[in-house]
Amino acid sequence: MEEKVRTRFAPSPTGFMHIGNLRTCLYAYLFAKQHGGDFVLRIEDTDRERYVEGAIDVIYRTLKTAGIEHDEGPDKDKGYGPYVQSERKAIYMEYAKKLVELGGAYYCFCSKERLASLGGDNEAGVHKYDKHCLSLSKEEVEAKLAAGEPFVIRQNVPTEGVSEYDDLVFGHISVPNADMEDNILIKSDGMPTYNFANVVDDHLMKINYVIRGVEYLSSTPKYNLMYDAFGWERPHYMHLSPIMKDAQRKLSKRYGDANFEDFLAKGYLPEAIVNYIALLGWSPKNNDEKMTMQDLIDQFSVDGISKSPSIFDETKMRWLNGRYIKELTPAQFVEKARPFLDASAINGKYDYEKIAKLLIPRVETFGEIAEKVEPLASFGEYDPAMFEHKKMKITLPIALTSLTACREVLPSIEDWTDETLKARLNDLAAELGVKTGQVFLPLRLAITGAATTPGGATEMAELFGKEESLKRLDFSIDLLKKALAE
């Protein structure tokens, strides 16, 4: 019988949640859900020096808005807790001692100084621990322990042979044992290192599919050695290539350029971000790129995961975000973009839903709202030369004729909407015997005073309302007359 799939996301609370981390989390979630399994959240805070206050809240918040729901975690204990490593200290020590008894680890009392003297013995200046304390007899160890000497516990890695395993995405991996160091499992402060904690926790929490970054690809044999020493069943592994900022640099929080919440602040929709990062390093069988979380769960597959690093392309994410925005109704747009609308120059002015209708096909992120809406915020003196339009064959006199005709016709219109206005203006163009553009273009310019606007003449007119539109029209006709008189 197949074992229930259990995956986990195990971030360390060191600050913000960056995109690479989120993608790892997403894949672990997708894999678990696809197989009807459990997705566990575990907090790896064994390094108290890197701990950042509030970081755990960021993790919860990110998961929630990204639409990733964990089945278990510090806030949902299903019997495998605690799910925060700092609260499991005693557990690690217990298992470390067990591993020592089993011969898979040993106590080490070497001083920092002695360790430092081991360094620099090759070109890269890399040193390897010499297993000095492995030769200590049981009595010597007991004596040192009794004397209260500070100690660490190291893994005892064989010096010969090769360790191998099969990775779900990278295939067969084999590493010479001689290249692996006797890493520290328990630090002198009694806390475990990642090397040890992840093995113990994954086993105790019954994690059978370990999904994480490639940085662990070559150290995984060491973890397997521990599973073997304990007599535990090894989990399946799925390592993921990094997301890069460019060909050389990895995307990281160090550059402060890839935090999930930063993208939210720039006006990206969480669904779009999740959709985009799912596609970075994985591709579906078909060519549909816009996918919901459910689509992702259904279609996720290990063989679609790529082995090489992928460069993060914000331009493409913008495009995808634009597609999501285009599917929003004006009401939904307003709901989601309200903070951006309020922060723009039109704050509170005009009907937001009407603005939304104009903005939906014109912005790819909410962050672009401010600039799009800027020309609508004010009206005043402008250069009448703007009315000249070669391609449309519009000169200042022609513009004046059109505007004057508009001024006569418009006041009688009761239903001041885009559709009605458009119909009437089309008729007007026919009556005047001119191209429609020769009426619409001058009118748009006349009531907006701006060369480019997010919408046409009649849309702008509807937005401003009848009274304001006519007022502006009068202003522009005067401006044009003055210009022609000179």
Place this chain on the structure above:
RNA sequence: GGCUCCAUGGUCAAGCGGUCAAGACAUCGCCCUUUCACGGCGGUAACCCGGGUUCGAUUCCCGGUGGAGUCACCA
């Protein structure tokens, strides 16, 4: 530097011995058009190099080159 891994257009990527080497983003051109957009149509653009294996290599093997990861009392 040792070890592990990777290598298709500018970017994300299909491909898994025989294809005119998909698709998407970006870019360019045209159409639509009342500006800006949306939309539609079309174009430019790729198998890192050198050896093998094979009737035939982007695909398999080896070497080179390039890139990533790792070599911590960080994860």
